Amino acid sequence: xxxxxxxxxxxxxxxxxxxxxxxxxxxxxxxxxxxxxxxxxxxxxxxxxxxxxxxxxxxxxxxxxxxxxxxxxxxxxxxxxxxxxxxxxxxxxxxxxxxxxxxxxxxxxxxxxxxxxxxxxxxxxxxxxxxxxxxxxxxxxxxxxxxxxxxxxxxxxxxxxxxxxxxxxxxxxxxxxxxxxxxxxxxxxxxxxxxxxxxxxxxxxxxxxxxxxxxxxxxxxxxxxxxxxxxxxxxxxxxxxxxxxxxxxxxxxxxxxxxxxxxxxxxxxxxxxxxxxxxxxxxxxxxxxxxxxxxxxxxxxxxxxxxxxxxxxxxxxxxxxxxxxxxxxxxxxxxxxxxxxxxxxxxxxxxxxxxxxxxxxxxxxxxxxxxxxxxxxxxxxxxxxxxxxxxxxxxxxxxxxxxxxxxxxxxxxxxxxxxxxxxxxxxxxxxxxxxxxxxxxxxxxxxxxxxxxxxxxxxxxxxxxxxxxxxxxxxxxxxxxxxxxxxxxxxxxxxxx
Amino acid sequence: xxxxxxxxxxxxxxxxxxxxxxxxxxxxxxxxxxxxxxxxxxxxxxxxxxxxxxxxxxxxxxxxxxxxxxxxxxxxxxxxxxxxxxxxxxxxxxxxxxxxxxxxxxxxxxxxxxxxxxxxxxxxxxxxxxxxxxxxxxxxxxxxxxxxxxxxxxxxxxxx
Numbered sequence: 001x002x003x004x005x006x007x008x009x010x011x012x013x014x015x016x017x018x019x020x021x022x023x024x025x026x027x028x029x030x031x032x033x034x035x036x037x038x039x040x041x042x043x044x045x046x047x048x049x050x051x052x053x054x055x056x057x058x059x060x061x062x063x064x065x066x067x068x069x070x071x072x073x074x075x076x077x078x079x080x081x082x083x084x085x086x087x088x089x090x091x092x093x094x095x096x097x098x099x100x101x102x103x104x105x106x107x108x109x110x111x112x113x114x115x116x117x118x119x120x121x122x123x124x125x126x127x128x129x130x131x132x133x134x135x136x137x138x139x140x141x142x143x144x145x146x147x148x149x150x151x152x153x154x155x156x157x158x159x160x161x162x163x164x165x166x167x168x169x170x171x172x173x174x175x176x177x178x179x180x181x182x183x184x185x186x187x188x189x190x191x192x193x194x195x196x197x198x199x200x201x202x203x204x205x206x207x208x209x210x211x212x213x214x215x216x217x218x219x220x221x222x223x224x225x226x227x228x229x230x231x232x233x234x235x236x237x238x239x240x241x242x243x244x245x246x247x248x249x250x251x252x253x254x255x256x257x258x259x260x261x262x263x264x265x266x267x268x269x270x271x272x273x274x275x276x277x278x279x280x281x282x283x284x285x286x287x288x289x290x291x292x293x294x295x296x297x298x299x300x301x302x303x304x305x306x307x308x309x310x311x312x313x314x315x316x317x318x319x320x321x322x323x324x325x326x327x328x329x330x331x332x333x334x335x336x337x338x339x340x341x342x343x344x345x346x347x348x349x350x351x352x353x354x355x356x357x358x359x360x361x362x363x364x365x366x367x368x369x370x371x372x373x374x375x376x377x378x379x380x381x382x383x384x385x386x387x388x389x390x391x392x393x394x395x396x397x398x399x400x401x402x403x404x405x406x407x408x409x410x411x412x413x414x415x416x417x418x419x420x421x422x423x424x425x426x427x428x429x430x431x432x433x434x435x436x437x438x439x440x441x442x443x444x445x446x447x448x449x450x451x452x453x454x455x456x457x458x459x460x461x462x463x464x465x466x467x468x469x470x471x472x473x474x475x476x477x478x479x480x481x482x483x484x485x486x487x488x489x490x491x492x493x494x495x496x497x
Numbered sequence: 498x499x500x501x502x503x504x505x506x507x508x509x510x511x512x513x514x515x516x517x518x519x520x521x522x523x524x525x526x527x528x529x530x531x532x533x534x535x536x537x538x539x540x541x542x543x544x545x546x547x548x549x550x551x552x553x554x555x556x557x558x559x560x561x562x563x564x565x566x567x568x569x570x571x572x573x574x575x576x577x578x579x580x581x582x583x584x585x586x587x588x589x590x591x592x593x594x595x596x597x598x599x600x601x602x603x604x605x606x607x608x609x610x611x612x613x614x615x616x617x618x619x620x621x622x623x624x625x626x627x628x629x630x631x632x633x634x635x636x637x638x639x640x641x642x643x644x645x646x647x648x649x650x651x652x653x654x655x656x657x
Contacts, residue, residue, distance in 0.1 A: 050641070051639065053639070053641060054639055054640050054641065164565040164566070165563065165564055165565050165566075167550060167553045167554055167557065167564075168554075168563070170546075170550055171511060171547075171550045171554065174543060174546045174547050174550055175514075175547075177543050177546070178514070178518060178543050178547065181539065181540050181543060185536040187529075187536065188526075188529070188535065188536050190525065190526060190535075190536040192521075192525060192536060192540060193518075193521055193540075216585070219581055219608065220578055220581055220582070221570075222612075223574075223577035223578050223580070223581045223608075223611050223612060224573050224574055224575075224577060224578040225570040225572065225573065225574070226570075388614075389612050389613075390608070390609040390610075390611075390612035390613055390614035390620075391609060391614070391620070391623060393581075393608050393609075393612055394604070394605040394606075394608035394609040394612070394620070394624070395605070395627060397581070397584070397585070397604055397605075397608050398601045398604055398605050398624075398627060398628065398631065399631070401585070401588055401592075401601075401604065402597075402601075402631065402635070402643075405592060405597075405643075406635075406641055406643070409593075409642070409644070410593075411589045411590070411592065411593055414585070414588065414589040414592070415589060417585075418582075418585050418586070418589070421585070426507065429570060430503065430504065430507060430563070430566070431563075431566045448539045451539065452529070452532045452534065452538075452539075453532075455531075455532035455533065455534060456530065456531040456532040457531075459531055459533070460531070460532055460533025460534070
């Protein structure tokens with residue numbers, strides 16, 4: 001009931017004309033940039049962050065929620081119409097969506113993706129509304145030791161458990177942790193790793209790291225390896241409407257995918273990649289038309305797309321209630337909060353009630369705007385897709401450098417951006433994930449603060465992390481996540497050998 | 498799987514970074530009040546982590562290559578890579594001096610050339626339009642200051 005009243009007050013904020021306008025601008029810009037091939041949600045949010053520097057926080061964050069959702073939707077449009085090995089979260093959609101488009105059924109594929117995103121996004125937002133106050137109540141009982149243990153748990157799952165290789169995931173994480181150390185130590189004022197460069201005293205900005213890794217790194221990579229690779233854009237022919245049988249096959253997939261996507265979003269499992277694949281596998285297994293899979297089965301688009309959106313909303317649960325980002329995109333969103341001196345977490349629900357609930361209410365509004373806007377505007381998005389690669393990357397880099405330069409009006413930030421670009425190039429080329437680095441940069445300093453606070457309270461006694469039950473549990477799960485797969489692997493080898 | 502020079506170089510690079518972080522950490526103060534640990538504690542942990550990961554990566558690189566690598570990209574083309582790099586460095590030099598519009602235009606032209614464009618006139622028109630558009634949008638609408646540089650007389654006092 002309390003949550004309901006808070007949400008009503010939130011709608012009072014979200015439906016103010018200016019905030020509606022920011023939401024609308026956010027969704028439109030997010031979709032526009034998200035449609036650009038090679039630009040994923042994380043980069044979209046990072047590139048558009050400089051647009052909001054002069055906005056007041058509520059409007060800016062509402063715009064960001066719109067950008068976040070728009071970027072997700074834009075990405076799926078690209079995946080369906082363009083056969084490109086794009087974002088990990090949309091690979092599952094590409095399997096069926098692109099084949100539907102090739103078979104002349106781009107319209108229904110886009111429609112099931114848009115309506116499924118709306119259904120899943122709305123249900124997931126309702127779940128977020130119900131769940132957030134419960135998590136906040138729990139989180140208010142957390143002390144620094146519990147937070148630190150929780151952050152270690154998030155680090156290890158995101159870096160070591162996901163991805164191809166534990167060692168490369170951890171390497172990415174530790175690079176991010178190192179970048180997070182650069183600048184003035186928040187507890188003592190001691191400068192660290194800044195070598196007297198004033199631009200480094202402020203620390204590494206998440207926009208510079210994300211744009212460097214994702215935009216500059218990607219541009220260098222594509223230039224060096226794929227500059228002549230031609231892509232084919234499928235035409236949107238015929239009706240956008242779904243037939244009765246399309247509806248009948250889509251809606252169970254949307255609901256199942258929401259049930260899969262939302263919980264995966266709320267735990268540190270790297271965002272949308274796992275739930276979209278799980279949803280694809282589920283639909284393939286349950287389908288009455290298994291022979292269509294691989295040739296353009298609509299369930300194979302409906303499920304992963306809905307799972308993607310439900311997970312994207314689920315990610316906001318730990319982000320808003322605990323201040324813990326579980327995907328690279330969420331880490332950048334957390335950076336947006338920090339730009340305003342806001343630290344998401346249980347206290348924000350008390351101190352900035354209007355802002356938090358206004359933001360949650362704007363998610364409902366954003367979903368509706370997306371649904372109304374996107375299908376009618378599909379012609380525009382197709383035009384955006386047709387921008388040739390040379391102009392596309394040139395434009396992306398002009399915009400990307402602007403974001404870095406506007407921080408201090410200094411070329412030093414541009415040099416940093418290029419260094420991160422080279423790093424992003426190398427990481428892409430030699431299969432090192434970049435997400436953990438972005439999460440490490442944002443979450444590392446927060447974890448250090450909690451660690452030192454916990455030790456201040458215990459007068460330097462490190463056993464505090466193992467004697468508090470919640471903290472001990474998180475650390476035990478974390479240890480198990482690393483040790484169990486290792487033991488299982490070597491046990492199997494021993495028994496065979 | 499075979500030994501890869503690049504993997505060995507990257508692994509040793511990670512190791513070297515870890516040693517560098519450790520060396521700088523040694524110069525940081527260690528006093529830390531009630532917590533008994535100072536601003537050098539977490540850097541020491543991170544340095545140790547990077548060194549261990551560097552050793553682990555090196556071990557893999559020397560014993561048959563990094564494990565579970567994705568499909569390889571072959572056929573590195575230096576020329577597009579250098580055009581993009583050159584554009585970014587030209588932009589870095591020009592932006593504070595010649596201004597945002599000129600720097601952005603040069604960057605755009607270099608990147609487009611690197612991605613194989615052979616239509617400089619078209620690129621120039623689009624580059625100028627985009628840079629002027631972004632400049633006016635940020636300076637006039639968003640109140641974000643960007644350097645006007647050489648074009649300051651034409652821009653009527655907008656920018657810095």
